[in-house]
Amino acid sequence: MLAHKDLHFSGRSGWLRAAVLGANDGLLSTASIIVGVAAASAATGPVLVAGLAGLVAGALSMAAGEYVSVSSQADSENADLKREAIELAGNADGEFEELVGILRTRGMSDATARQAATEMTEHDALATHAREEIGLSDTLNARPLQAAAASAAAFLVGGLPPLIVAAIVPFASVAVAVSLVALAMLFGLGATGARLGGAPVGRAALRVAFWGVIAMTATYAIGALFGTRL
Template identity: 50%
Template sequence: MSYIDREHHRTQRVGWLRAAVLGANDGLVSVGALVLGVAASQSSPSSVAIAGVSAWIAGALSMAAGEYVSVSSQADTEEADLNMERRALERYPREEHKELARIYERRGLEPELADKVARQLMEHDALGAHARDEIGITDAASARPLQAAGASGLSFTVGVAPPLLAMWLVPGSLIIPVVLAVSLAFLAVLGALAAWTGGAPIVRGTLRVFLWGTLTMVATGAIGAMLGSAG
C-alpha cells in the first residue's frame, strides 16, 4: 500500500466529531454537576435521582433538537447559495468561467493554466467546482442536520451514563465523592479521546476538557451546599 493510500485526513470527521464531543461533554458535566448540586443541598437520594434522570432526558432532547435546528439553518444557507450559483452558471457561463479562473490565479497559477484548469473542471462538474472553490462548500464539511442531531443526542446520553450509574450504585452518603471522582475520571478520558480522534495534542485536549469540567462541577456543588444550608 502506497503512502497516498495510507494518508487519511480528519476534516471529514469535523461535523459529527464536534457534535459528539459537545454532546458527551455537556451530558457528563451538566448532569454530573446537577447531581452534585442537588446532593450537596441535602436532598434525599430519590430527589437526586429524579433530578438526574430529568436532566438526562431534557438535555438529550434539547441537544438533539438544538443541533438539528442549527445545522438545518446552515444547510438552508448552503442550498440557497448553490441555487444562486446554479442559475448563474445557466445564464452567464462565460463570466463564471472567468471568475473561477481568477480564483486559481490568486492561488498561484499562471493565467493560461488557470484558464485551462477552470475550463476542465467546469466541463467535468461546473457546480461542484464553483461550490468548492468559490463558495467553500465541500462534501466533508457540508451540513448534515440528522447526523449532527443523532450524534449530539446519543453522545449526551453516553456522557450522562457515568454520573448516573455512580449515583444509583452507591449509598446516599457517598454520592458526592463517588460522582465527583467518576465524572472527573471520565472527563479526562473524554478529553483524551476527542484529542486523539481529531489528531490534536492529547495532553492539551485532556487538560482543556478536564479543567473546565472540574470548575463547573465544583462551582455547582458549592452553590448547592450554600442553598441547602440557607434552606
C-alpha cells in the first residue's frame, strides 16, 4: 500500500515568507533606486553604482535583520526548553498529568490519553512536552543562520535583474525598461508566492504589483524633482 501524503501549505510558511519577502524587497528596492537615480542623472554610471550599492546593502541588511529576529526567537525557544527540562526533572508526575490533560482536550479518552502519554514520554519526554505544551518541533525550530542566508540570497536574486537591465539598455530607456521588467517580475513573484501558499493568485499578484508601482513612481518623482539632469 502506498503511503498517503497530504500537501499542507502551512508547512511552507517559514521559508516561503523569507523567500518571497527577500526577493520582493530585492527587486523593488533595487528597481526603485535605479529608477530614481536615472531620473536624477545624465549617465548610466551613477545609476549602476547606486543600484549595486543598494543591492549589496539591502542583502546585508536583510540578513542582519533576519538573523537578529530569528536569534531572539531561538533564545526564547531555548529558554522554554530549559524550563521544561527543569520541570520534568523536578515534577515528573505533575508534568505527566499535564500531558494527559492536554491529550484529553484533543478528544482522547482518559485511558487512551494515559497510554499515549506513557508511550510518548518513554520515547522522548522533553521533545513530547516541547511539542504538546509549547508548540515546538524540529521542523519549526528557529535557525538564525539559515534564515539570514536565505533572506540575503532571495534579496540578491530579486535585485539582480533590474541591475542587469540597467547595464544593457541605453541610458535614455533605463527608467522605462527597469520599471517594466520589475513590474512583470512583481506580478510573477506575487503569483508564485500565492500559488505555493495556497492563496488566490490574481489578488496577490495585483497587490504586490500595485505597491511596486507606488514605490517606483515615488522614487522617480523624487529623482526628477531634486536631480541635476544635464
